[in-house]
Amino acid sequence: MSTWLNGGVEATRVAKWAGHSLSVLLRVYAKCLDGGEQAARDRVQRALEGR
Numbered sequence: 001m002s003t004w005l006n007g008g009v010e011a012t013r014v015a016k017w018a019g020h021s022l023s024v025l026l027r028v029y030a031k032c033l034d035g036g037e038q039a040a041r042d043r044v045q046r047a048l049e050g051r
Helices: 002-005 013-020 022-033 039-046
Strands: none
Touching: 002 013, 002 022, 013 022
């Protein structure tokens, strides 16, 4: 699941695929979501630019 999260799959989808609630997924895998600040900003910028 950490690979999915680090690959950019949204947490709600990963939770569903894994059969977990979102709260359980986030509690267990929150550490995998750290450090994605620049990647998130880049995704927002691409969306704003229509790419």
